[in-house]
Amino acid sequence: MLRSALPALAVLLSAAAAAQVPTPEAFLGYALGERFTPHHRVVDYVEAVGDASPLVTVERYGETPEGRPLLLAVVAESPAVAEAARQSSVAAARGEGEPTKAVVWLSYNVHGDEAVSTEAAMQTLYDLTQDPARLADVVVVLDPCLNPDGRDRYVSGYRQRRGALPNADPDAREHDQPWPGGRFNHYLFDLNRDWAWGTQPETRARLAAYNRWLPAVHVDFHEQGVESPYYFAPAAEPFHPRITPWQRELQTRIGRANAEVFDREGWLYFTKEEFDLFYPAYGDTWPTFNGAIGMTYEQGGSGRAGLAIRTAEGDTLTLRDRIDHHVATGLTTVATTARDAAEVRRQFAAYFQAAPAGAQTYVAQGDPGRLGALAALLDLQGIAYGWATDQTVSGVRYGGGLDRPAEAGRVAVQAGALVVAADQPKGRLAAVLFEPEAVLGDSVTYDATAWALPYVYGVEGVAATGPVATGGPAPPAATVPSGRPYAYVAGWSSPADAQLLARLLREGVGVRIVPEPFEAGGRTFGRGALVVTRAGNARLGDRFDAVVRAAAQATGRPLTALASGFATSGPDLGSNRVGFVRRPSVAVLADTPVSPTALGEVWHWFDAVVEYPAALLTADDVSAATLVDVDVLVMPDGSYGSWLSSDRADMLRSWIRAGGRLIAMERAVSSIARLDGFDAAVRDAPEADTTAAAALRPYAERERRGASESVPGAVYRVALDPTHPLAFGYPDWTYILKRRVAPVDFLTDGWNVGVVRSGVPAAGFAGVQARERLEDSLVFGVEDVGRGEVVYLADSPLFRGFWADGQLLFANAVFGMEAW
Numbered sequence: 001m002l003r004s005a006l007p008a009l010a011v012l013l014s015a016a017a018a019a020q021v022p023t024p025e026a027f028l029g030y031a032l033g034e035r036f037t038p039h040h041r042v043v044d045y046v047e048a049v050g051d052a053s054p055l056v057t058v059e060r061y062g063e064t065p066e067g068r069p070l071l072l073a074v075v076a077e078s079p080a081v082a083e084a085a086r087q088s089s090v091a092a093a094r095g096e097g098e099p100t101k102a103v104v105w106l107s108y109n110v111h112g113d114e115a116v117s118t119e120a121a122m123q124t125l126y127d128l129t130q131d132p133a134r135l136a137d138v139v140v141v142l143d144p145c146l147n148p149d150g151r152d153r154y155v156s157g158y159r160q161r162r163g164a165l166p167n168a169d170p171d172a173r174e175h176d177q178p179w180p181g182g183r184f185n186h187y188l189f190d191l192n193r194d195w196a197w198g199t200q201p202e203t204r205a206r207l208a209a210y211n212r213w214l215p216a217v218h219v220d221f222h223e224q225g226v227e228s229p230y231y232f233a234p235a236a237e238p239f240h241p242r243i244t245p246w247q248r249e250l251q252t253r254i255g256r257a258n259a260e261v262f263d264r265e266g267w268l269y270f271t272k273e274e275f276d277l278f279y280p281a282y283g284d285t286w287p288t289f290n291g292a293i294g295m296t297y298e299q300g301g302s303g304r305a306g307l308a309i310r311t312a313e314g315d316t317l318t319l320r321d322r323i324d325h326h327v328a329t330g331l332t333t334v335a336t337t338a339r340d341a342a343e344v345r346r347q348f349a350a351y352f353q354a355a356p357a358g359a360q361t362y363v364a365q366g367d368p369g370r371l372g373a374l375a376a377l378l379d380l381q382g383i384a385y386g387w388a389t390d391q392t393v394s395g396v397r398y399g400g401g402l403d404r405p406a407e408a409g410r411v412a413v414q415a416g417a418l419v420v421a422a423d424q425p426k427g428r429l430a431a432v433l434f435e436p437e438a439v440l441g442d443s444v445t446y447d448a449t450a451w452a453l454p455y456v457y458g459v460e461g462v463a464a465t466g467p468v469a470t471g472g473p474a475p476p477a478a479t480v481p482s483g484r485p486y487a488y489v490a491g492w493s494s495p496a497d498a499q500l501l502a503r504l505l506r507e508g509v510g511v512r513i514v515p516e517p518f519e520a521g522g523r524t525f526g527r528g529a530l531v532v533t534r535a536g537n538a539r540l541g542d543r544f545d546a547v548v549r550a551a552a553q554a555t556g557r558p559l560t561a562l563a564s565g566f567a568t569s570g571p572d573l574g575s576n577r578v579g580f581v582r583r584p585s586v587a588v589l590a591d592t593p594v595s596p597t598a599l600g601e602v603w604h605w606f607d608a609v610v611e612y613p614a615a616l617l618t619a620d621d622v623s624a625a626t627l628v629d630v631d632v633l634v635m636p637d638g639s640y641g642s643w644l645s646s647d648r649a650d651m652l653r654s655w656i657r658a659g660g661r662l663i664a665m666e667r668a669v670s671s672i673a674r675l676d677g678f679d680a681a682v683r684d685a686p687e688a689d690t691t692a693a694a695a696l697r698p699y700a701e702r703e704r705r706g707a708s709e710s711v712p713g714a715v716y717r718v719a720l721d722p723t724h725p726l727a728f729g730y731p732d733w734t735y736i737l738k739r740r741v742a743p744v745d746f747l748t749d750g751w752n753v754g755v756v757r758s759g760v761p762a763a764g765f766a767g768v769q770a771r772e773r774l775e776d777s778l779v780f781g782v783e784d785v786g787r788g789e790v791v792y793l794a795d796s797p798l799f800r801g802f803w804a805d806g807q808l809l810f811a812n813a814v815f816g817m818e819a820w
């Protein structure tokens, strides 16, 4: 019905191209919409279409953590035409000509329980093969499922919960998902917050594939709540200021074309609301900063809708309806792009020809290990960089411990600083990721409002008005000494140092941690340096040197060999002041009431970043018996109110008193702070404003007023006490991303290791009232309780897995403090 109703998409069957391509129904044995298709059958179908159709080339571009393949189906008049379009798109980004075809990339099911998307992808792929005329001006790259692990979690769960017939009653059990739901990937990351950071294997594989293509149009297919009908572009404000007029224009044109189809069919939809284009890690913004028109399409339904669900208005929304809508917008997007292809190709080329406005060069300077970590992200993103020579430039300093970006002026750039020119194919993306602060046109946004990389990596940024000379030294490659030294020393200043420590501990190596700066063997080391002495590791016997060197090699960390334990300044290696740490047994609370993504940050860090065993414990089963052998218990963010019964609070308190270390994160801090017997206290909410002006507020301003009380995600400078073991490896500052206003008072009987002094963020938006409340509040603290302690981390140092500068602090909390 739909397809025959679209004149622009009139079906012109080409017998040669279409003959043998199986329909989804013929291949799967059921019509799309009758059930959800497990991912392996999706793979089978897409590969069968690739085998059958001369228009389709299928490639496996990666694999999920659970071993499912990631797929791309390229649909073009021929593989040679596709390859020419691909090469010419990449060349256009280098400023060489225009793409030969407009490349449209369709991404489905990044949120696993928004499961209509992949069903629609199969239908869309089939339809494209049936009409080669559609492909005269475009090449379509179709990724049927960005999150196979999450999708299968949802699909297999739904199949278990449903009966023989679907039940449309919204209260029926099949419309609920058990924790953690299917939205997230294996590590419980939201893959639609990961495009800019690439913390997850799915994202990293996809970025590599995307950068080989650089499409001109990108659509990310989603689902929203059951009661919201359908959303497509144009997007809501705020638009990031680096989005070009053409990008606004084309998404409006495509939106109007979608609207025409929906009008004709009588389907409800909305535009310009809710889904903004600001935070750069989404499947619409990230492609936008890479030259594409990036759009999100949202069908009503998501993980609640199942095969059929009754809406509040009394209609029944079926999976078949949802498929039809996503197929319609997908094909309309292809058709509209094809109609305007000449302009799309020209504008795509033009996007890369002008250097972005603002700073000409971005510089990051500081610890070489941190710069190395930053460089790895730039490599992943395809952003070119160099290393500076010593020089002075004009520009703005930010990060590096400043409360706010400095006034423009002359800035010293040190040899070895990382240099990124804005005038390069990835220049706009680089500018978005580096600039001190994006101008937010509207304060009501969906997500974080600041993310500049110098804050993320704990280095100083410089936004320079002119070029910065490169040719200086790159961070030195790690060298591993030979022989049989008295001890090995490694620095403690960058996230990768935590990988080395975790690996040494996992291998059973005992590690000493030096609490003060010291000088030995002609070199100086900062607080928290790791010392591995032969003494104390006798059980490793002859393997000692090989094990230590292998750990350094695997983690790329430089080791220094010392022939003597004598320090020319600071404590000798055998001093009682030098602590000794051995492998702690770590557990992490999981399942209800823990926030899935918060658990994901912690789990992924242990499992995939530092590769250290941590047992995930089902929170409801935690008892004194399960904690007997646990040294460190992590409570990620969660809603612990009813979980923390008085019995359980007593149990935790006794475990801590007996020597346990509890690491409470985000809302877990507030929950612990409400218990008796702990020093932390949540600051009371301010008194209600009872003035007449407040009472007579207009209803229409309710959203704005909400904004004045909120921090959607802003960067704050944290003043650190670098003499405390929790802050070893840091200067007297770091930055965190603050996402909620739940200020904790300073501890009166503990260590206030990291605090926010000014309520004004270093970057990003914070409402006026929020600023007042956050002034002088605790971010990181330690309270001794009996023989153990509580570590308070009021904001997550592991935010979304990309906040690199927090990782060392988290490692201190888990491993480093063992020694004291």
Ligand SMILES: [Zn+2]
Binding pocket: 111, 114, 192, 221, 222, 223
């Ligand atoms: Zn979604």
